[in-house]
Amino acid sequence: MVTGARRTDELRTADAPPGAGDRPVSTGPPDTVSTGPPGPDSPVDAGGPRAGKPVDTPLEARLRELAGAVPDPELPVLTLAELGVLRGVRGLGPGSVVVELTPTYTGCPALETMAADIERVLHDHGIPDVSVVTVLSPAWSTDDISAEGRRKLAEFGIAPPRPHTAGSGPVPLALSVRCPHCGSTETELLSRFSSTACKALRRCVSCREPFDHFKEL
Template sequence: MVTGTAGRAQAAAGAETDTKLEAELRRLAGTVPDPELPVLTLEELGVIRGVRLLGPGSVEVRLTPTYTGCPAIEAMTSDIERVLHDHGMTAVSVVKVLAPAWSTDDISAEGRRKLAEFGIAPPRHHAADEPVPLTLSVRCPQCGSTETELLSRFSSTACKALRRCVSCREPFDHFKEL
């Protein structure tokens, strides 16, 4: 699967070939909350790459971490296994897929809305064939001002930066573009 806009189109095409049961299992796996950002589901975060039935009661879920070495991947795996076991799957295999890498463009529009509502500035979209801009105009999720400053390249998780709004002086997390 390819990330970004191409990845979403390919995922939609792949979903058309899923059986009804695979589609339902994917939906269930996608409802698992992200352990570091529980306001988002794994589907909204865009880390569920696919679900495939291996046989009666046996399923494989393909999962891509937000970055290599992400400590939340084990919790995600455990939570997916639990949800699918609770829905009748006796054998659940979660396979980590590192390539192609996850991108912040894989976060759904609903996921971006939820991040902003939760007080985390969502990452900006960028075209797959364009570089990620180094100079960011990050909108404050509290007051909406774009006059913000970087306090730390890392925040509560490696995928977020700590910023402060110059206008309202409130600190906030910004989900970094990848």
């Protein structure tokens, strides 16, 4: 157990970021911090489906973009924004920001590397005081992975997670998983657990290649 990342704020929900009451309230509409139409991968949307949060200041949006562009340590084809684990970046004062990260799995060992990478990137961009905190609520879901993130996973040879459908349990079994190598839907489960907590091991019945599947959570 290495306590690299600060975990003091473990159970604070995303609705109550630290110092939310201290920061100057931005009065501009969301468009002022976005250069294009908001898409699934725009920095403004990187926090996923959490509405009702304060609008980012231009600086926060810029920092969120920088933090969000950090590659995932275990799946470097994905950025943290595409993975949907970056919850927010809040300025506390000049040169001081708090970054909120959520783990994919509670025990995800990559979290500390992510925190260190974000700190380094923001330091390099002139923010001396960076504090990365972990938030658990609302719980991360594979539905938080962006469309671009799913595309990159498949291209990398990892079958992307299937979207959750209403009423299905946490372990969906109905839809088939497509082989990322040959595209066949005839694939079979070898093990529910694979090289990392977030993946299952499958094999393609058609081309016989084994492959990782980013399993639904």
